[in-house]
Amino acid sequence: MATSGKVIRCRAAVAWGPNQPLVVEEIEVAPPMAHEVRIKIVATALCHSDLHVLKGEMLTVTFPTVLGHEAAGIVESVGSGVTNVKPGDKVIPLFMRQCGECRFCLHPESNFCVKNRHEVLPRLTCKGQNLMQFIGMSTFSEYTVVDDISVVKISDAAPLNRVCLLGCGISTGYGAAINTAKVVRPGSTCAVFGLGAVGLAAVMGCKAAGATRIIAVDINKDKFEKVKVFGATDFVNPKDHSKPIHEVLVEMTEGGVDFSLECVGNPELIKSAFESCVRSFGVSVVVGYTQEDMSIKPVTFLTGRTWKGSVFGGYKGMESIPKLVDEYLSKKLKLDEFVSHTLPLDRVNEAIDLLTQGKSIRTVLEMSTPQ
Incomplete structure (x- = not known):
């Protein structure tokens, strides 16, 4: 893609501090480094975990940060050493990493990984400040960068504004x-x-x-x-x-x-x-x-x-999420019924109010035309 290797300027909903409204800002997203993937986020949903951060209930999270971790998008570019996805792939980023090599990944009944972490040093900046990535994700952004062990390719037939829900809730x-x-x-x-x-x-x-x-x-x-x-x-x-x-x-x-x-x-x-x-x-x-x-x-x-x-339901994301997507496509799994509202990114605070007041099940924020 024409943006490969370049800094991308795009919009993101930034949390500057706890108990404050999110602010849609222009941010800079750096190119992916080795074993990293830059994703164009097409759709992302709001989860209660995001609210816990905004209320200051997750003490491991620092501000400013970009929240969001329940999303789907398209790979824009990859860093060196990435072999599991390529530019143009439809993907779901995973907040539960799967290195496939540690004691936890190798255990058949574990979906933990020694490389799981709450935040990563930033690939996102705004107004000269580094933005921390919530659980290595930050999907309330039109573009984000994640580790290659926390992203999985899904079917090209998958509607991203529905299968994004499989990223968490x-x-x-x-x-x-x-x-x-x-x-x-x-x-x-x-x-x-x-x-x-x-x-x-x-x-x-x-x-x-x-x-x-x-x-x-x-x-x-x-x-x-x-x-x-x-x-x-x-x-x-x-x-x-x-x-x-x-x-x-x-x-x-x-x-x-x-x-x-x-x-x-x-x-x-x-x-x-x-x-x-x-x-x-x-x-x-x-x-x-x-x-x-x-x-x-x-x-x-x-x-x-x-x-x-x-x-995360005990799921090993790399192995299981593509199968769940296929179950949805074959009408064995409901997803459409969970979407109560669809809003653009600049109405993210409205989505927060809906969830806080118990008026929504899942609000999907669409970054671009559904794919």
């Missing part, structure tokens, strides 16, 4: 049910706490895995009709009950659910999800993010329940 919830909870027993009963995009995806994963009864738990009664689209059979609003929600679920299921997934990141809900599981063989998965302290009595584990955590 949908994969996270869907995989938490299939890969982490391992909802495989025929006739299983599941409970999903929290019906944001991740929770809806978890419901979809429970359904795909063959669960017979899927109980959706949320305080917003308006979400019931939506969650039925993804496979929920029951809806429970904690506000409708005088007793703790885990007691309600235990009574509903004759002793507790087989699997529970907490998709909010609320310490009390995490405990409720665990206690809603049936004794002896129940499995509870923590999917929601929180840095708050919580306590649970060790004796609770003597009942035989299992407590697990999940990041």
